[in-house]
Amino acid sequence: MSNIASIPSLLNVPDRCSDCPIRNRAVCSYSTPNELAELDKIKFYRDFDPGQEIVGEGEMTQSLGSIVEGVVALHKVMEDGRRQMVGLLFPSDFLGRPLRPSAPYDAVAITQVRMCLFHRSQFEEMLSQQQTLERRLLEMMLDELDAAREWMLLLGRKTARERLASFLMILARRAAAMEQKAMSDGLTFALPLTREAIAEYLGITIETVSRQFSSLRKEGIIALDNLRTVRVLRLAELYEITHDDPADFGDGALNSA
Amino acid sequence: MSNIASIPSLLNVPDRCSDCPIRNRAVCSYSTPNELAELDKIKFYRDFDPGQEIVGEGEMTQSLGSIVEGVVALHKVMEDGRRQMVGLLFPSDFLGRPLRPSAPYDAVAITQVRMCLFHRSQFEEMLSQQQTLERRLLEMMLDELDAAREWMLLLGRKTARERLASFLMILARRAAAMEQKAMSDGLTFALPLTREAIAEYLGITIETVSRQFSSLRKEGIIALDNLRTVRVLRLAELYEITHDDPADFGDGALNSA
DNA sequence: GATCCGAGTTGACTCAGATCAAGGCGCGGC
DNA sequence: GCCGCGCCTTGATCTGAGTCAACTCGGATC
Numbered sequence: 343m344s345n346i347a348s349i350p351s352l353l354n355v356p357d358r359c360s361d362c363p364i365r366n367r368a369v370c371s372y373s374t375p376n377e378l379a380e381l382d383k384i385k386f387y388r389d390f391d392p393g394q395e396i397v398g399e400g401e402m403t404q405s406l407g408s409i410v411e412g413v414v415a416l417h418k419v420m421e422d423g424r425r426q427m428v429g430l431l432f433p434s435d436f437l438g439r440p441l442r443p444s445a446p447y448d449a450v451a452i453t454q455v456r457m458c459l460f461h462r463s464q465f466e467e468m469l470s471q472q473q474t475l476e477r478r479l480l481e482m483m484l485d486e487l488d489a490a491r492e493w494m495l496l497l498g499r500k501t502a503r504e505r506l507a508s509f510l511m512i513l514a515r516r517a518a519a520m521e522q523k524a525m526s527d528g529l530t531f532a533l534p535l536t537r538e539a540i541a542e543y544l545g546i547t548i549e550t551v552s553r554q555f556s557s558l559r560k561e562g563i564i565a566l567d568n569l570r571t572v573r574v575l576r577l578a579e580l581y582e583i584t585h586d587d588p589a590d591f592g593d594g595a596l597n598s599a
Numbered sequence: 600m601s602n603i604a605s606i607p608s609l610l611n612v613p614d615r616c617s618d619c620p621i622r623n624r625a626v627c628s629y630s631t632p633n634e635l636a637e638l639d640k641i642k643f644y645r646d647f648d649p650g651q652e653i654v655g656e657g658e659m660t661q662s663l664g665s666i667v668e669g670v671v672a673l674h675k676v677m678e679d680g681r682r683q684m685v686g687l688l689f690p691s692d693f694l695g696r697p698l699r700p701s702a703p704y705d706a707v708a709i710t711q712v713r714m715c716l717f718h719r720s721q722f723e724e725m726l727s728q729q730q731t732l733e734r735r736l737l738e739m740m741l742d743e744l745d746a747a748r749e750w751m752l753l754l755g756r757k758t759a760r761e762r763l764a765s766f767l768m769i770l771a772r773r774a775a776a777m778e779q780k781a782m783s784d785g786l787t788f789a790l791p792l793t794r795e796a797i798a799e800y801l802g803i804t805i806e807t808v809s810r811q812f813s814s815l816r817k818e819g820i821i822a823l824d825n826l827r828t829v830r831v832l833r834l835a836e837l838y839e840i841t842h843d844d845p846a847d848f849g850d851g852a853l854n855s856a
Numbered sequence: 857g858a859t860c861c862g863a864g865t866t867g868a869c870t871c872a873g874a875t876c877a878a879g880g881c882g883c884g885g886c
Numbered sequence: 887g888c889c890g891c892g893c894c895t896t897g898a899t900c901t902g903a904g905t906c907a908a909c910t911c912g913g914a915t916c
Contacts, residue, residue: 418749418752426751428751440737476730476733476737477733480697484697484740490744491686494675494747498801498802538864544755546904547903547904555864794894794895795893803873807872807874809896
């Protein structure tokens with residue numbers, strides 16, 4: 343029940359955009375101080391508990407906005423209960439489907455989440471008034487589309503072992519970038535997801551996820567400090583297992599390995 | 600070798616945007632006559648033969664633009680040769696990765712293709728000058744992202760039978776929309792793809808595609824007038840096989856069934 | 857500190873789809 | 887009209903991951 347992966351410091355609300363922790367990466371990151379003041383007037387914060395549904399599939403969403411803290415998963419669900427994760431959003435990522443009344447997926451808070459939200463109509467008005475906002479949103483959506491396509495390769499063609507290795511490399515890169523750590527052996531990061539959520543991300547079953555973790559652990563490629571903390575012992579090998587094309591990461595994938 | 604799926608009439612080049620067959624759906628569809636005149640000045644046409652590579656993965660692309668005629672597939676390829684299709688583009692779709700120098704996939708002409716292109720730098724300048732252009736591009740990318748996520752559900756969770764049925768339903772909807780035909784039994788459309796390309800789309804092997812076609816045919820759900828022409832005999836059943844959530848298509852999925 | 861409970865792991869068995877291997881068929885070339 | 891060549895289909899077999907079923911572990915409760 344309790345979520346050890348991330349107990350964010352939701353106590354000190356920034357409240358002024360200029361102090362916002364995601365100011366430099368979010369949809370508003372190109373906004374001028376004047377534009378930001380406009381956004382400041384109409385924004386509002388809302389918190390969600392782990393497991394809480396943020397939007398239901400097909401539901402009309404009144405609001406949309408940025409993740410300030412926490413992790414949100416987007417799922418598609420079939421009537422018989424099969425579930426596939428189709429998005430995994432971190433702080434500064436944008437949640438919601440602008441320019442359409444409803445989203446074709448549901449969004450669930452994985453950890454404790456704080457969102458910086460706008461009412462749909464007001465946001466869309468801002469989008470028309472502030473070209474910086476629209477430009478940044480376009481950029482972010484193009485990046486998400488690229489990520490979705492990479493993910494499609496994983497779902498369509500990779501083995502279970504390759505899938506888990508790919509997932510761990512994504513988290514490793516994120517951790518290295520966020521915490522200014524080197525991409526080198528010993529890199530340690532928290533898993534924001536349960537085994538079940540990882541299975542939904544990778545398009546495999548929870549048992550297969552578990553077996554692949556065990557296999558990588560027994561081979562000395564990773565260590566599990568606890569269920570939710572991964573230490574990468576041999577980063578270069580982990581990367582090789584993914585069978586990813588180095589071109590996709592512009593050589594920056596493995597600076598030190 | 601010869602491509603029976605689409606022998607487009609590439610003879611009569613529109614040349615003036617106002618006469619363009621994709622004027623109402625492409626990235627320029629929100630452009631005012633004045634804006635269109637600006638675009639008209641910098642656009643140029645280029646044709647590609649079936650099988651011809653339009654952009655290579657990771658390659659710096661000098662130009663990008665809209666598909667006027669024909670079908671283009673986007674692929675990701677692993678070093679060992681495994682291939683996954685990650686995009687299938689039809690007339691009026693936009694090809695190219697704006698705001699980034701290179702695309703993380705390759706694009707191949709499936710049929711004879713005509714593109715309406717812009718030099719990257721000129722297009723990006725227009726994007727900044729014409730808000731209608733940027734808005735329409737944003738909208739199109741959001742729709743592609745939705746489609747990519749639907750596709751992720753297919754790749755991650757559907758059976759081979761469900762995958763083929765889903766693919767045929769997509770083509771059936773497209774055909775009905777384009778040709779103003781009803782979504783009803785008897786609907787007939789051309790397959791723009793070889794069995795191999797369908798397999799790359801669906802994340803399965805060519806043999807499995809073939810077996811699933813045979814199975815649907817033997818059950819009287821579809822008929823194959825020839826290898827590249829599908830007639831749907833029982834549309835409602837085909838739709839049920841997909842196990843798609845009706846909510847995803849807002850009831851419009853099966854008007855008549 | 858005994859018990860409980862949900863999350864994760866591991867093992868045995870099954871099965872959908874991959875792989876390997878023949879053939880069939882339609883079309884272009886001569 | 888026969889040949890050859892892709893493309894497609896079909897059959898036989900194999901296998902990676904799914905399914906079903908115990909079992910383990912660690913943290914929370916009292």
